[in-house]
Amino acid sequence: MPILELDHVVKSFGSLKVTDDVTFSVEPGEALGIIGPNGAGKSTLFNLITGNVRVDAGRVSFEGADVTRMQPMKRCHAGVGRTLQIPQPFEKLTVFENLVVAASMGSQKAESEVTDRCAEILVDTGLIERANALAGGLGLLQRKRLELARALATDPKLLLLDEIAGGLTEAECKSLIETIRAIHASGITIVWIEHVLHALNAVVQRLLVLNFGKVVDIGTPEDMMASNAVREIYLGIEV
Amino acid sequence: MDGQTTIWRVETKTRASTAFAIVAALVICAGLAAPMYLPRATLQDLFFILTMLALAQSWNLLAGYAGLVSVGQQAFVGLGAYVMFAGVVLLKLDPLVAILLGGIASALLAIPAGIFAFRLQGAYFAIGTWVIAEIVRLLVAQWKMLGGGTGTSLPASTTRHMQGVDLVHRMFGFRPAQAVDVVCYWLALLLAVAAIFMVYRLLRSRHGLALASVRDNQDAARAVGVDARRLKALVYLASALVTGLVGALIYVQKARISPDAAFSVTDWTAYVIFIVVIGGIGTIEGPIVGVLVFFALQKLLADFGSIYLMVLGLIGIVVMLFAPQGLWGLFASRTGIQLLPVRRLLRGGPIKN
Ligand SMILES: Nc1ncnc2c1ncn2[C@@H]1O[C@H](COP(=O)(O)OP(=O)(O)OP(=O)(O)O)[C@@H](O)[C@H]1O
Ligand SMILES: [Mg+2]
Numbered sequence: 001m002p003i004l005e006l007d008h009v010v011k012s013f014g015s016l017k018v019t020d021d022v023t024f025s026v027e028p029g030e031a032l033g034i035i036g037p038n039g040a041g042k043s044t045l046f047n048l049i050t051g052n053v054r055v056d057a058g059r060v061s062f063e064g065a066d067v068t069r070m071q072p073m074k075r076c077h078a079g080v081g082r083t084l085q086i087p088q089p090f091e092k093l094t095v096f097e098n099l100v101v102a103a104s105m106g107s108q109k110a111e112s113e114v115t116d117r118c119a120e121i122l123v124d125t126g127l128i129e130r131a132n133a134l135a136g137g138l139g140l141l142q143r144k145r146l147e148l149a150r151a152l153a154t155d156p157k158l159l160l161l162d163e164i165a166g167g168l169t170e171a172e173c174k175s176l177i178e179t180i181r182a183i184h185a186s187g188i189t190i191v192w193i194e195h196v197l198h199a200l201n202a203v204v205q206r207l208l209v210l211n212f213g214k215v216v217d218i219g220t221p222e223d224m225m226a227s228n229a230v231r232e233i234y235l236g237i238e239v
Numbered sequence: 240m241d242g243q244t245t246i247w248r249v250e251t252k253t254r255a256s257t258a259f260a261i262v263a264a265l266v267i268c269a270g271l272a273a274p275m276y277l278p279r280a281t282l283q284d285l286f287f288i289l290t291m292l293a294l295a296q297s298w299n300l301l302a303g304y305a306g307l308v309s310v311g312q313q314a315f316v317g318l319g320a321y322v323m324f325a326g327v328v329l330l331k332l333d334p335l336v337a338i339l340l341g342g343i344a345s346a347l348l349a350i351p352a353g354i355f356a357f358r359l360q361g362a363y364f365a366i367g368t369w370v371i372a373e374i375v376r377l378l379v380a381q382w383k384m385l386g387g388g389t390g391t392s393l394p395a396s397t398t399r400h401m402q403g404v405d406l407v408h409r410m411f412g413f414r415p416a417q418a419v420d421v422v423c424y425w426l427a428l429l430l431a432v433a434a435i436f437m438v439y440r441l442l443r444s445r446h447g448l449a450l451a452s453v454r455d456n457q458d459a460a461r462a463v464g465v466d467a468r469r470l471k472a473l474v475y476l477a478s479a480l481v482t483g484l485v486g487a488l489i490y491v492q493k494a495r496i497s498p499d500a501a502f503s504v505t506d507w508t509a510y511v512i513f514i515v516v517i518g519g520i521g522t523i524e525g526p527i528v529g530v531l532v533f534f535a536l537q538k539l540l541a542d543f544g545s546i547y548l549m550v551l552g553l554i555g556i557v558v559m560l561f562a563p564q565g566l567w568g569l570f571a572s573r574t575g576i577q578l579l580p581v582r583r584l585l586r587g588g589p590i591k592n
Contacts, residue, residue: 050462076464084462090455093448096585101452104445106464111249111445111583119247119585131585154463 001064003028003158003189004049009058011041011048011213018044020213022058026158031190033200033221036210037233042193043085045210046160049191050082051075062158076106081156085163085193087143091136095127095146098135099153106154118153125149125179140167152183159183161192165199177202197225209233247587251443251580259578270428274411274421282424288534289427290489294507295514295526296434297481302512303521304442305474306454308361310508311368312482314352314375315345317502319483320490321379327397329384334393335402338426338487345483346476348375353475357468369504376502390497398491423492430488434481435579438523442581446470482507513551517558519565523579528567 002025011019018041026032034042047053049060051072060068067075090098099121103114122128125145130138135146144164151159161180165173173196180203184190194200200207200221207224209216211233217224224230274282294312302308319341326337356367380388398404399415403425407418441447452460453467460467486507490496500506510533518529536554540547562569571577 052458052462072461073464073466076462082462084459088456088459090452090459092455093451094582094584097448097583098452100445100583101448101460101465102463105449105452105466111448115247115249115585119245119588122585123588129589131590150463 001028002026002061003030003063004191005059005061006045006049007059007061009048009060010056011044011053012056018213019048019055022210022213022215024208024215024218026189026191028157028189029187030206031184031192031204033204033207034191034193034210035195035197035200035207035224036216040210041213042210043162044213046082046162046191046193049075049160050080076154076156077108079155079157080160081106081151081154081158082160083144083147083151083162083164087140087147089135089138089143089146089150091134093135094132095135095138095149096122096131098146098150102150102153103155114153117155121149121152124182125152126175141172148179156188158189158191161190161194163193163195165194165196168196173199201225245588247585250584250586251582253577253580255576256578256580267428267432271425274407274413274424279417279420282420284534286420286424286427286492288530289424289431290485291511291514291533292526292530293427293431293434293485294482294511295518295530296431296438296523297478297485298508298511299515299520299523299526300438300441300474301478303515303525304438304447304450304454305471307471307475308365309356309368309478310365310504310512311352311356311370311372312478312511313502313504313507314348314368314372315479315482316486316489316507317372317379317498318348318375319345319486320496320501321382321385322483323487323490324385324391324393324496325382327393328391333400333402334398334491335426338484338491341487342480342484345486346480348483349476349479352479353472357472357475372502372504376498379502380498386497388498390495390500392496393491393494395494398494401491420492423488426488427485430481430485435523435527437477437481439579439581442523447581448583450474513555515565516555517565519567519569519571522565522567522571524571524577525565525567529565532566 004026006022006024009019009022036042044053048055051070055068059066062078062080090101096118099118100111100114103118104111122131125148127142127145127149130142138146148164165176168176177199184203192200192204204221206218207221208218209224209230216233217227217230273285298312322344323337323341326332326340327334352371356364356371359367385391398419401419401422403422404418407413407421408415413421449465450470452465453470457467490501514529514533515526517532518527519525536551540550558565564572
């Protein structure tokens with residue numbers, strides 16, 4: 001049974017169709033990449049999966065259950081975690097407290113039970129030295145790491161990553177790839193939107209190409225990179 | 240990683256907070272014993288300070304932590320007071336029991352009031368709460384058995400037979416009227432301390448952290464599993480309960496009620512907002528500082544009539560412009576001192592600061 005299933009999902013903002021009859025599924029333990037030009041509707045797809053935006057038509061299922069009308073909070077409890085493209089930390093809380101909220105509310109556990117897990121995530125995401133700093137004072141890179149760390153703290157089964165590799169140096173990108181590989185290896189299913197293709201291709205098994213809200217193609221990274229339609233749309237190369 | 244397991248722990252105490260806990264315990268003991276060594280007038284002043292402090296803590300929780308800026312707290316003060324009056328005058332209940340009834344009535348009012356007001360955002364929420372208070376005032380003014388628009392008084396005999404008054408009268412030899420004041424003062428002390436303790440416990444719990452996350456970014460909070468609506472509703476209910484209890488207690492002591500006084504937006508909301516803003520919104524210490532400043536100003540300016548209100552307004556504006564975090568916020572950011580710390584600091588490993 002797929003962990004995530006979208007079935008003929010449609011969403012428009014006014015007259016703009018941002019999600020146009022999207023159907024695909026993700027198997028447990030898989031890592032799927034999503035690529036597409038700016039404004040293709042990638043982030044909106046995540047909003048539909050988490051419930052931050054309501055679908056106009058179609059069905060979203062998580063672990064076989066219909067979650068199309070479920071509140072975002074409930075989907076988080078069910079195991080959907082995400083990072084936001086523009087990081088939204090809780091600015092007046094410390095980095096550690098950001099994680100404690102996510103860990104204790106996401107999993108309904110007592111605060112004392114989540115301390116070790118939060119510290120562990122901070123070590124893994126390279127934020128441990130800033131644990132007691134106010135999140136509002138972090139730079140962009142650390143904010144992106146905090147997005148990842150906070151999503152992990154909710155103990156997700158499915159992790160949605162929205163452009164977390166943008167703007168990183170080569171070395172930072174490498175360490176991020178290692179981090180995400182480790183997360184994937186721990187059994188978490190990953191769907192990752194990214195413009196940095198080599199980072200994506202180092203982790204995912206399949207790529208989904210989105211353009212004008214439509215699924216253009218889905219398949220192995222090699223096949224997608226070789227496909228003429230994809231090269232034309234995404235890479236802007238005339239063939 | 241070095242392969243060693245680090246022992247992590249969370250620290251919330253500060254040295255100042257430990258010292259403060261001891262001082263607070265001493266102050267509470269001194270407060271309990273105050274009727275033995277303070278004159279009756281001073282006790283009445285303290286009663287005023289403590290009840291305003293409890294109201295301020297409850298409004299601060301609402302506005303400073305849950306982001307629910309209500310200007311209709313007089314609905315809960317007034318209803319609590321009127322239900323207490325009804326309990327004593329109509330049902331012949333002990334005033335102490337009637338106070339509890341008043342608190343419960345206010346909490347019950349918070350359910351429909353919340354269902355209505357929570358549909359509104361920001362400034363509309365504030366206006367909505369005020370409209371609710373006006374409606375309740377108009378309804379209560381129709382209550383002929385409690386004097387309608389002109390109000391009524393508590394017969395002196397009823398408060399003198401309040402639970403505990405006779406005991407105080409016999410044990411300490413106070414005259415009955417004075418014994419009533421003493422019992423009211425103790426109840427005010429109890430409510431103020433309980434309100435502070437309740438807010439502090441909430442903020443120290445994971446729900447307090449969740450509340451802070453909702454205040455910082457509601458969408459992100461929901462995305463990590465925080466039930467923002469439920470948290471806000473609970474805070475609204477708790478604040479209505481405390482406000483109703485305090486309102487009822489204030490009017491046991493005043494022993495005279497009218498709709499205009501009991502539902503006064505100036506007395507029960509504007510002054511309370513002044514106290515919280517002056518002291519420092521979103522801190523527990525702030526309302527404590529604020530209520531003392533407010534009381535001092537009131538004593539100083541009591542003879543100046545309406546100039547008094549203008550001076551209060553001016554001071555409020557000056558503080559908002561130059562110390563938006565309030566006097567306590569200014570002090571805390573300069574010195575780093577926290578008396579009731581809620582910040583969780585992770586200790587262990589390579590953590591800086
Ligand atoms: N809440 C909204 N209201 C109106 N329009 C929206 C909303 N959210 C997104 N859009 C529009 O929908 C389109 C798709 O946006 P989306 O953020 O999903 O694109 P994207 O593929 O993530 O792009 P990028 O690569 O730039 O992040 C854009 O034209 C955007 O302006
Ligand atoms: Mg996007």
